[in-house]
Amino acid sequence: MIRLIMWVALIMAAIWFFKRLTKGPARKPTNAAPEIDATPMVRCAQCGVHVPRDRALSQGQQWYCTEAHRLQGPAARDR
DSSP: OHHHHHHHHHHHHHHHHHHHHHHOSOOOOOOSSOOOOOOOEEEBTTTOOEEETTTOEEETTEEESSHHHHHHOOOOOOO
């Protein structure tokens, strides 16, 4: 009985190996849906926190995370 199981396993392994050789390398499945683009981030001129550009407030070339920071203006960066 053991010999029969060994022969069946050997034949199955040979078939699997033969199919693997003739099929070629396995291809990775491609994603059908493209990745969603991330929203650009901007840095608050007052506190330095990064926020999405569509939520940020701008004043000239500066971006701010809240109205309070916009009113305070840019922080002095002498660190």
